[in-house]
Amino acid sequence: MPKDWYEWHELYNTEPTLQQRLEIVREFIAYSLNASPNGNIRVVSVCAGDGRDLLGTLKNHPRKQDVSARLVELNPQLVERGRATIETLGLAKQIEFINGDAAIANNYIGAVPADIVIVCGVLGHLADDRELKRLIDNLSYLSKTGAFFIWTRGHTNGIPYSDNVRKILFASQFEEVNFQLTATGDMAVGLHQYIGENLPQPKEQQLFVFSGVPSKAR
Template sequence: MDWQKWHDSYDAPESPLALRLRRVQERIRLALDDCPPGPVSVVSLCAGQGRDLLGVLPGHPRRHDVRARLVELDPHNVAVAADAARSAGLHRVEVVAADAASLGQYDGMTPADVVLVCGVFGNIVDADIERTIDACRQLCRTGGRVIWTRHRKAPDRVPSICEWFEERGFEREWVTGREHVQAVGVHRFGGRPVPLRPDGHVFDFVGYDRLRETRSDGSAV
């Protein structure tokens, strides 16, 4: 998968990914609006080119309060995100070229006010989705929000994802309806954060193209 070209779909205004991006950005704005006064911490897993946060922060009144770390493995996408942050004068946005599944990449940033898990759940097996949701208890502060995405193509895992969050002390705040192929959800953490385990590794990024060919349990589709 060419993850650089994958981002080109965002430039087609009515594409499912472009519509998803606008919904994610809207939820980021609302989350930042609702953060208490003072410093705001944001972490983004598999951040890509950072279009979600970097499409909101330059014009947001809380921009100077936000410290963010975007973790992305693809070096080209890292360079694009870093250049966008630098061009916007967002000097407190750090873009890290690393494996987003390694919890040590978020050391010093947690528990965060906003955790972005966008473009992740559709590219990993079910067991790793659940493991990642469990790890959000290490990443998110009490009252903080996880903003996540997942397509609704069969098998539709959105209901299960909601259940897995809610079993772990997250409250469902908002989820797009079934009419949207690219679902966006927001869950707010009502529990107490679990100390970060820097040695933790929570998923293997398989890629949706390979997941189409193989079920999460290893059997053929």
């Protein structure tokens, strides 16, 4: 089993569920870029890994020059790999990778409110529904009105955990734009749009608590 998140990311080379999830996430990112108003598009990615979802989408996207993004990731090896990709794409002046705790609100100062918020591989690592609601409530700080929110949630033992995520998002003024399951049926990817008002200050500095370990990624 993977010992750390850098090693876990190597599973993208072999695991169909992760490959299918990544394909859908990139599809949703591309849709969000296309649907964003003319001009600058602000993107934030929470627990960004090596940024392969956003960076892989931008590689050939016609609006990549419109994007300014901040990706936040705690693992320094993943950040280093992501920064190398940014350099290769010629986007170093537009995209910054922060090596820090994605749960801390201060790491997003100057990058929010965003037009697109990516929170993939996170929701399955929250302790309970109270913590899930806490994160979703704090999205009102990260998101401007009309922002797109892209998320993932694994299903285990036949339990569709994504159903609860969708209910809480609906109650928190997020309208569903698209929702797909991977062909393996055990991973959900959602695309929602925020119709509420942006909060200029976070409700709390700790946006959520990430409690997962690589061997139990979901």
